[in-house]
Amino acid sequence: MKTIRIGFLGLGTVGSGALAALTAEREAIARRVGAELLPVRAAVRDTERHRAVDTTDLELTTDTMAVATADDIDVVVEVIGGVGIAREAVIAALSAGKSVVTANKELIAKHGLELFALADKHHVDLAFEGSVGGGIPIIQPLGSGLTANRVKQVVGIINGTTNYILSAMTRSGQAFDDLLAEAQAKGYAESDPSADIDGHDAAYKLTILAMLAFDTAVSEEQVCREGISSITPADITLARNLGYRFKLLAVAKDRGEKLELRVSPCLVPETHPLANVNDVFNAIFVEAAPVGQVMFYGRGAGADPTGSAVAGDIITVARNLGRGGQRSYPLGFSGHRTVATVDEIESSYYVRMRVADRVGVLAELAGILGSHGVSIAQVLQTRITDDLTAGLAELVWITHDTTEANIRASLATMDGLDEVVDICNVFRCFGVDA
Amino acid sequence: MKTIRIGFLGLGTVGSGALAALTAEREAIARRVGAELLPVRAAVRDTERHRAVDTTDLELTTDTMAVATADDIDVVVEVIGGVGIAREAVIAALSAGKSVVTANKELIAKHGLELFALADKHHVDLAFEGSVGGGIPIIQPLGSGLTANRVKQVVGIINGTTNYILSAMTRSGQAFDDLLAEAQAKGYAESDPSADIDGHDAAYKLTILAMLAFDTAVSEEQVCREGISSITPADITLARNLGYRFKLLAVAKDRGEKLELRVSPCLVPETHPLANVNDVFNAIFVEAAPVGQVMFYGRGAGADPTGSAVAGDIITVARNLGRGGQRSYPLGFSGHRTVATVDEIESSYYVRMRVADRVGVLAELAGILGSHGVSIAQVLQTRITDDLTAGLAELVWITHDTTEANIRASLATMDGLDEVVDICNVFRCFGVDA
Numbered sequence: 001m002k003t004i005r006i007g008f009l010g011l012g013t014v015g016s017g018a019l020a021a022l023t024a025e026r027e028a029i030a031r032r033v034g035a036e037l038l039p040v041r042a043a044v045r046d047t048e049r050h051r052a053v054d055t056t057d058l059e060l061t062t063d064t065m066a067v068a069t070a071d072d073i074d075v076v077v078e079v080i081g082g083v084g085i086a087r088e089a090v091i092a093a094l095s096a097g098k099s100v101v102t103a104n105k106e107l108i109a110k111h112g113l114e115l116f117a118l119a120d121k122h123h124v125d126l127a128f129e130g131s132v133g134g135g136i137p138i139i140q141p142l143g144s145g146l147t148a149n150r151v152k153q154v155v156g157i158i159n160g161t162t163n164y165i166l167s168a169m170t171r172s173g174q175a176f177d178d179l180l181a182e183a184q185a186k187g188y189a190e191s192d193p194s195a196d197i198d199g200h201d202a203a204y205k206l207t208i209l210a211m212l213a214f215d216t217a218v219s220e221e222q223v224c225r226e227g228i229s230s231i232t233p234a235d236i237t238l239a240r241n242l243g244y245r246f247k248l249l250a251v252a253k254d255r256g257e258k259l260e261l262r263v264s265p266c267l268v269p270e271t272h273p274l275a276n277v278n279d280v281f282n283a284i285f286v287e288a289a290p291v292g293q294v295m296f297y298g299r300g301a302g303a304d305p306t307g308s309a310v311a312g313d314i315i316t317v318a319r320n321l322g323r324g325g326q327r328s329y330p331l332g333f334s335g336h337r338t339v340a341t342v343d344e345i346e347s348s349y350y351v352r353m354r355v356a357d358r359v360g361v362l363a364e365l366a367g368i369l370g371s372h373g374v375s376i377a378q379v380l381q382t383r384i385t386d387d388l389t390a391g392l393a394e395l396v397w398i399t400h401d402t403t404e405a406n407i408r409a410s411l412a413t414m415d416g417l418d419e420v421v422d423i424c425n426v427f428r429c430f431g432v433d434a
Numbered sequence: 435m436k437t438i439r440i441g442f443l444g445l446g447t448v449g450s451g452a453l454a455a456l457t458a459e460r461e462a463i464a465r466r467v468g469a470e471l472l473p474v475r476a477a478v479r480d481t482e483r484h485r486a487v488d489t490t491d492l493e494l495t496t497d498t499m500a501v502a503t504a505d506d507i508d509v510v511v512e513v514i515g516g517v518g519i520a521r522e523a524v525i526a527a528l529s530a531g532k533s534v535v536t537a538n539k540e541l542i543a544k545h546g547l548e549l550f551a552l553a554d555k556h557h558v559d560l561a562f563e564g565s566v567g568g569g570i571p572i573i574q575p576l577g578s579g580l581t582a583n584r585v586k587q588v589v590g591i592i593n594g595t596t597n598y599i600l601s602a603m604t605r606s607g608q609a610f611d612d613l614l615a616e617a618q619a620k621g622y623a624e625s626d627p628s629a630d631i632d633g634h635d636a637a638y639k640l641t642i643l644a645m646l647a648f649d650t651a652v653s654e655e656q657v658c659r660e661g662i663s664s665i666t667p668a669d670i671t672l673a674r675n676l677g678y679r680f681k682l683l684a685v686a687k688d689r690g691e692k693l694e695l696r697v698s699p700c701l702v703p704e705t706h707p708l709a710n711v712n713d714v715f716n717a718i719f720v721e722a723a724p725v726g727q728v729m730f731y732g733r734g735a736g737a738d739p740t741g742s743a744v745a746g747d748i749i750t751v752a753r754n755l756g757r758g759g760q761r762s763y764p765l766g767f768s769g770h771r772t773v774a775t776v777d778e779i780e781s782s783y784y785v786r787m788r789v790a791d792r793v794g795v796l797a798e799l800a801g802i803l804g805s806h807g808v809s810i811a812q813v814l815q816t817r818i819t820d821d822l823t824a825g826l827a828e829l830v831w832i833t834h835d836t837t838e839a840n841i842r843a844s845l846a847t848m849d850g851l852d853e854v855v856d857i858c859n860v861f862r863c864f865g866v867d868a
Contacts, residue, residue, distance in 0.1 A: 021582045021724050028649065031768055032581050129579060135725035137571075137579035145563060145571035147466050148455045148745030215462065273731060276710055290455050291569035291742035294732035297707060304724035311582030323757065334465055 002035040004318045007073035008042035009064055009089050014103050015079035016053040017307020033318050043067040068093040075317050078102040083110055094118045101313040103130030103306055109207040109220045125320055127313035132205040133282045135305025136298035142212040149288035151213040153253040158205045160280040160300040161189045161196035162228050162248040167278040169236050176229055198227035199263040202250045210252035210261055216335035224342040226264040235425055238396050239267045245275040249430055258340040267350050267429040343405040348432040350398055354421040357393040361419045372410040375400040377432055401433045436469040438752045441507035442476035443498050443523050448537050449513035450487040451741020467752050477501040502527040509751050512536040517544055528552045535747040537564030537740055543641040543654045559754050561747035566639040569739025570732040572718045576646040583722035585647040587687040592639045594714040594734040595623045595630035596662050596682040601712040603670050610663055632661035633697040636684045644686035644695055650769035658776045660698040669859055672830050673701045679709040683864055692774040701784050701863040777839040782866040784832055788855040791827040795853045806844040809834040811866055835867045
């Protein structure tokens with residue numbers, strides 16, 4: 001039986017997970033590939049460090065570039081992360097004619113086009129299933145099984161940290177700051193949590209999904225991005241009462257002339273499959289013709305799930321090597337779609353405000369929305385009974401689809417009125433007009 | 435640009451859907467494949483019949499075998515169904531060195547091994563994504579992206595007709611017979627509904643999933659199978675009150691020494707992702723190591739979804755043709771796992787019975803369960819207040835996991851008691867001990 005030799009760049013959480021997966025099912029995998037997959041070498045920062053995975057049969061080195069270009073390695077697995085040495089090493093490996101597997105979302109989002117062209121030039125594979133959705137197979141289905149479809153939208157819950165915090169806020173009624181601290185204590189959030197809670201991580205992943213779904217080059221800088229830190233327990237409760245759950249949604253939508261790319265907290269109707277994706281689970285919902293609605297659900301991060309995706313890619317790449325090193329599917333991204341600006345984004349909205357509890361206020365505010373072309377789907381008015389704010393009412397509007405520009409213009413007009421004490425929060429809603 | 439020529443065997447619902455998909459996105463597909471896909475000929479029963487899809491550019495013939503073996507056809511798409519002429523034609527096409535795409539669950543379940551061996555011998559593809567789960571990509575993920583995993587269980591809602599009826603029963607409280615008639619009127623159920631409601635359709639699909647997941651040869655005759663016609667509105671309501679939804683589940687589970695294969699109505703906890711898969715939607719839930727839990731959700735039948743899967747397979751096969759006709763992944767099914775008999779099946783159970791409303795009855799019955807090693811998870815006792823059955827109580831037991839043999843022995847003992855008026859219904863539960 002032929003042997004395919006694997007070199008790892010990095011051996012942290014994801015690398016260890018992939019190595020463990022290859023080792024645990026070695027015989028079954030050899031049978032399924034028709035060749036033995038042999039991890040031979042790993043480039044790591046510290047060769048002496050104790051690791052969660054058995055590295056006895058592995059040569060450890062600190063020389064990343066040497067592993068990337070070694071003559072005796074057939075497949076290079078990049079699990080360093082970031083776009084410094086990881087990018088250099090992947091370029092070197094592809095240029096040396098090696099197929100590459102990576103789970104690096106930032107690398108693919110920022111430099112995918114360059115790397116795909118390089119892989120194409122050298123007739124090798126560049127596989128990146130682990131870059132989005134952890135263990136969920138989504139890259140391959142989008143690039144292969146669903147490829148007869150015209151995609152209308154891809155909507156993902158693709159960041160586990162924010163979904164864990166939002167699920168906990170919904171269950172417990174606790175505030176964002178408290179639950180962030182809890183998530184940090186449990187290891188579900190980084191000590192600097194900005195990449196997750198401000199939506200950067202999700203924006204990278206959305207960029208990759210959009211490239212695949214719409215066959216076009218896009219950049220993560222084109223993603224309109226908002227984080228989850230402004231959501232209060234009051235918003236969570238009101239959303240629940242109106243039949244919604246808060247989720248950080250990553251949306252890539254074909255609006256005909258333009259593509260809409262956005263990551264923002266959204267109210268999702270509790271009957272929608274995405275509403276019940278909780279804790280560290282991820283899901284990617286695809287709406288396309290002719291397939292209709294499909295959803296992919298699973299664990300979005302961690303050594304085991306992402307290790308499964310990376311090991312699956314290694315197997316795919318190894319199978320292709322056995323057939324002459326051809327690519328699984330072409331990734332040219334030949335389209336050049338224009339991306340909508342934030343003002344052009346269309347969505348329905350949730351607006352919470354405090355207003356004077358007087359005759360005619362509701363009618364006046366509804367009139368302002370109407371004059372800006374904003375149609376109302378749901379309204380909830382509640383008297384505020386605490387001592388400090390007696391005489392005020394809390395108003396929540398859920399609108400039908402409108403543009404961000406229209407909603408902003410409406411709110412600017414309202415904000416100038418004496419009757420409007422404050423506009424507490426504004427969020428997008430998903431699926432109200434579905 | 436190269437042209438890959440497609441011949442259709444059959445042009446009914448699924449064939450028309452696939453043809454429409456290939457036509458609608460012709461240019462995008464050509465770009466993604468690197469070759470033009472050209473449907474050239476279709477074998478149909480009646481060449482004069484009006485069809486939902488435009489067949490202007492297609493040569494229609496009644497000679498199935500001629501299309502299957504035609505020199506000018508590269509890919510044969512079998513969408514006739516059944517195992518008569520469909521099997522003969524697929525054998526002829528593979529033997530003639532043509533790659534074959536099929537959506538025929540019965541053909542793959544019954545003759546998959548023979549056909550995979552033939553495809554292997556002739557170095558061609560045999561793709562069958564459309565055979566399970568309509569438009570949901572599940573065959574390719576199981577055979578490729580998840581293939582580094584050891585599968586523990588595959589649990590599917592893979593029959594749209596029964597899921598439509600059970601969803602409607604849950605919503606409306608109406609009886610099975612009424613809703614079956616409604617489903618037939620809407621075209622969601624056949625005039626002879628047995629293939630769906632008795633679980634034959636799901637058993638074929640489960641056989642295919644089990645072959646892929648456990649890399650073993652199994653037969654649909656080894657699937658323990660029960661239909662949904664015995665479920666009453668009373669069971670639906672009681673299940674709801676206890677926090678469950680009825681679903682027809684297809685389960686393939688690795689029990690270590692043996693595989694368990696079963697299709698039966700099950701009570702699913704309302705918090706489980708499968709509980710919220712309603713109407714004609716399908717879902718396949720996979721539990722595996724290291725990936726954990728993943729679920730695939732979408733429309734399980736119909737021209738458009740299944741057409742998407744068949745067209746996706748045509749694209750995959752065409753890409754492989756461009757690289758010398760190699761297979762997407764090997765399908766040897768080298769394992770030979772033993773399948774558990776119905777007595778050996780392990781599950782938790784729902785038992786509904788009517789008993790005399792007397793002191794000590796509950797304790798006596800609980801004692802009988804205990805003496806057979808059956809542990810109780812939930813009990814619900816209700817007084818029956820109608821005139822005819824006054825003095826009786828209705829008892830519902832939900833057990834922890836036990837064998838079918840144990841539950842049957844317990845019920846046989848109970849059935850002999852004066853206090854037990856009748857054992858109304860027994861169903862399996864899913865996920866109680868998860």
